[in-house]
Amino acid sequence: xxxxxxxxxxxxxxxxxxxxxxxxxxxxxxxxxxxxxxxxxxxxxxxxxxxxxxxxxxxxxxxxxxxxxxxxxxxxxxxxxxxxxxxxxxxxxxxxxxxxxxxxxxxxxxxxxxxxxxxxxxxxxxxxxxxxxxxx
Amino acid sequence: xxxxxxxxxxxxxxxxxxxxxxxxxxxxxxxxxxxxxxxxxxxxxxxxxxxxxxxxxxxxxxxxxxxxxxxxxxxxxxxxxxxxxxxxxxxxxxxxxxxxxxxxxxxxxxxxxxxxxxxxxxxxxxxxxxxxxxxxxxxxxxxxxxxxxxxxxxxxxxxxxxxxxxxxxxxxxxxxxxxxxxxxxxxxxxxxxxxxxxxxxxxxxxxxxxxxxxxxxxxxxxxxxxxxxxxxxxxxxxxxxxxxxxxxxxxxxxxxxxxxxxxxxxxxxxxxxxxxxxxxxxxxxxxxxxxxxxxxxxxxxxx
Numbered sequence: 284x285x286x287x288x289x290x291x292x293x294x295x296x297x298x299x300x301x302x303x304x305x306x307x308x309x310x311x312x313x314x315x316x317x318x319x320x321x322x323x324x325x326x327x328x329x330x331x332x333x334x335x336x337x338x339x340x341x342x343x344x345x346x347x348x349x350x351x352x353x354x355x356x357x358x359x360x361x362x363x364x365x366x367x368x369x370x371x372x373x374x375x376x377x378x379x380x381x382x383x384x385x386x387x388x389x390x391x392x393x394x395x396x397x398x399x400x401x402x403x404x405x406x407x408x409x410x411x412x413x414x415x416x417x418x419x
Numbered sequence: 420x421x422x423x424x425x426x427x428x429x430x431x432x433x434x435x436x437x438x439x440x441x442x443x444x445x446x447x448x449x450x451x452x453x454x455x456x457x458x459x460x461x462x463x464x465x466x467x468x469x470x471x472x473x474x475x476x477x478x479x480x481x482x483x484x485x486x487x488x489x490x491x492x493x494x495x496x497x498x499x500x501x502x503x504x505x506x507x508x509x510x511x512x513x514x515x516x517x518x519x520x521x522x523x524x525x526x527x528x529x530x531x532x533x534x535x536x537x538x539x540x541x542x543x544x545x546x547x548x549x550x551x552x553x554x555x556x557x558x559x560x561x562x563x564x565x566x567x568x569x570x571x572x573x574x575x576x577x578x579x580x581x582x583x584x585x586x587x588x589x590x591x592x593x594x595x596x597x598x599x600x601x602x603x604x605x606x607x608x609x610x611x612x613x614x615x616x617x618x619x620x621x622x623x624x625x626x627x628x629x630x631x632x633x634x635x636x637x638x639x640x641x642x643x644x645x646x647x648x649x650x651x652x653x654x655x656x657x658x659x660x661x662x663x664x665x666x667x668x669x670x671x672x673x674x675x676x677x678x679x680x681x682x683x684x685x686x687x688x689x690x691x692x693x694x695x696x697x698x699x700x701x702x703x704x705x706x707x708x709x710x711x712x713x714x715x716x717x718x719x720x721x722x
Contacts, residue, residue, distance in 0.1 A: 296614040299701040301638040333597050336589060337618045338454060 287330075287362075288323040294335050302337055306345035314354055314365055316413050325355065325363045424487065426451050426573050426605045427472060432481035434467050434629070441467040443629035444481070449607065449622075454595075456620035456637075457609040460712045464629040465609045466506070469577055473503060486573060499527050502571035502604075506578040508558040512551030516544055516561060529570035537598060538564035541590035555582040563591060567598070576608045580615060592619060613705035625708070627715060637704050644707035647676045647685060649694035656692040665710040677702065677710040 292309040294302050313319040325331075328346060332339035346363055349355045356366040372380070392402055427449040434442040442464045449455055459465050470476040472485045474493045483490040488497050510519060524530045542560035544553060553561065559579060566574060580588045595606065596619060610616055616623065616637060623640050625633035633640055644665065649655075655674045658667055662685065663678040674694075678685060689697045702710070 296617045297703045297705050299641075299703050301641065301704075302617060303638065329597060333593070336592055336596075338596060338621060340453065340621050 286324065287326055288319060290326055290331060290334075292335075294337065302335075302341050303345045303348070306331075306342065307348050310345075310349055311354060319365050321365050321367045323365045324361075325365070327362060424451055425449055425484075426486055427607070428484045429468075429472075430482045432468075432471065432483050433479045434464070434471060434476070435479045441629055442471070442478070442481075445626075445629060445631060447624070447631050447634075449605070449624070451605050453621040454606040454608060454619050455622040455624055456616045457607065457624045457626060458611070458616065458708055458712075459626035460716055463626040465626060466577060467629075468626070469503075469505075469575055469609070473501070473575070495526075499529070499569065500572045502566035502569055502574040504559075504562045504566050504574075504576045504579050506581065508555065508562045510550045510558065510562060512549065514550055515546065516548050516550065516553075517546035519550060519561070519565070520546070523565050523569065527569040531568050531570050534570070534598065535564045535568035538567055538590075538594045541594070542587065556584055556587045559583055559591070560587060563594065567594065571604060574604050574606045576606065578610060579608065580610070580612060588615075595619065613708060617704050625711065627712065632711070641702065641704045641707045643680050644702050644710060645678060645681060645685075645699050646702050646706075647678065647681075647689065647697065647699045649674050649676070649689040649692075649697045651689060651692045651694045656688075662688060665714045677706070679711070 290310070290313070292306065292313075294305045296302070298305065300308070310319070310325075319325075325346070326334065328339050328342045332342045335342075346355060350357060350363070353366055353369065355363045357363050425448045427447060429445050429447045432442050432445040432447075433440065441462075445464070445468070447468075457465055457468075467476065471478050471483050472490050474490050477491060485493070486497065486500055488494075514522075520535065524532075539560060542557050544557050544561055550558065550561070559582070563576075563579060566576075580591055583591060592615065608616075608620070620637050623633060623635060623637040624631070625640075650672070651674050655667070655669075658664055661667065661676065661678070663681045664676060665679055666675075666677040668675045676685075676689075686697045686699070
């Protein structure tokens with residue numbers, strides 16, 4: 284049986300992002316970067332709530348949202364696991380989000396005055412470190 | 420036990436102290452289960468509400484029911500179902516901790532020694548100490564331990580963590596959130612500590628000048644408030660014409676608006692007022708509540 288993977292995440296109160304969103308964002312990021320792998324078991328609702336000193340209902344809601352979106356799956360009576368990867372967004376939506384992200388990035392980076400080649404090399408580098416499995 | 424019932428139900432409840440209306444036609448219904456935080460500025464009527472609900476004070480008008488019973492006619496059996504920790508942690512100063520504990524144990528049929536020990540163990544309180552010798556935090560711990568040990572259906576906490584050190588505060592929150600005994604218990608919690616409310620509350624109740632202003636999940640309340648920054652020329656539109664305005668500030672020549680229940684229409688409003696640049700952003704719970712309460716908060720006449 285898979286052992287529970289600890290979730291190393293921090294929540295901040297006083298942040299414009301509600302605690303639920305801080306949890307769902309962090310878990311999605313960990314799955315996307317491979318820190319959490321399909322089949323890994325997540326901490327129990329009560330366990331994570333206690334780790335973060337928050338209301339267990341908040342963790343339950345975050346987990347429910349991640350399950351609905353297909354990031355997590357529950358196994359009867361055993362807890363929650365990272366679901367096998369599948370495409371979770373429509374192609375149009377992926378395309379739209381990619382354009383948005385590139386827009387934001389380009390706007391931020393152009394004023395810095397680096398050569399385009401240099402920027403691209405740095406981005407490629409970062410990708411190699413973050414998502415090794417997906418580049419290969 | 421009816422799943423739809425309300426642990427607290429008030430109808431047109433009013434309380435007047437001389438010229439001051441502490442509760443103003445308050446209609447409040449709090450459903451059973453979960454943790455409800457009550458927030459309000461000083462003098463919003465929170466403590467008055469608790470006193471009436473517990474039968475310590477008569478209302479001037481209207482009705483208050485707690486666990487389905489008229490709050491002015493509570494029997495000792497009804498009171499056994501309600502735990503109350505007040506702000507001052509009032510306990511008989513001349514009694515020893517062991518005496519207070521023994522007294523409570525006799526009074527409450529569902530007394531749980533495990534629950535008591537589980538909470539009091541976080542504090543360095545000795546049975547032979549007199550209540551009057553305990554520090555504020557220790558008294559808070561003792562009070563909470565007593566309240567949880569009586570196995571209440573409803574736990575009413577008035578500013579329970581005020582004056583607690585960081586360790587005691589955490590211990591307090593843990594006993595509230597993760598003890599199994601607390602699962603069947605509805606908690607009503609009044610606090611000024613936004614950080615705590617964000618962590619523990621399922622439901623956010625806002626009282627202002629004796630009236631109910633909000634009842635929703637904290638996140639839903641936060642989503643109602645948005646922060647807009649615009650370069651409206653000169654003094655900007657008359658604040659009285661700004662829809663949903665909670666707060667306006669002029670910083671470095673830009674107008675910052677905190678507004679309630681406004682969507683994209685607000686951008687149009689700002690553009691019509693002459694703004695060329697308009698940006699909006701979400702706010703934190705702390706900021707949202709603060710702006711909401713600040714709107715009608717007392718300020719000196721000259722200000």
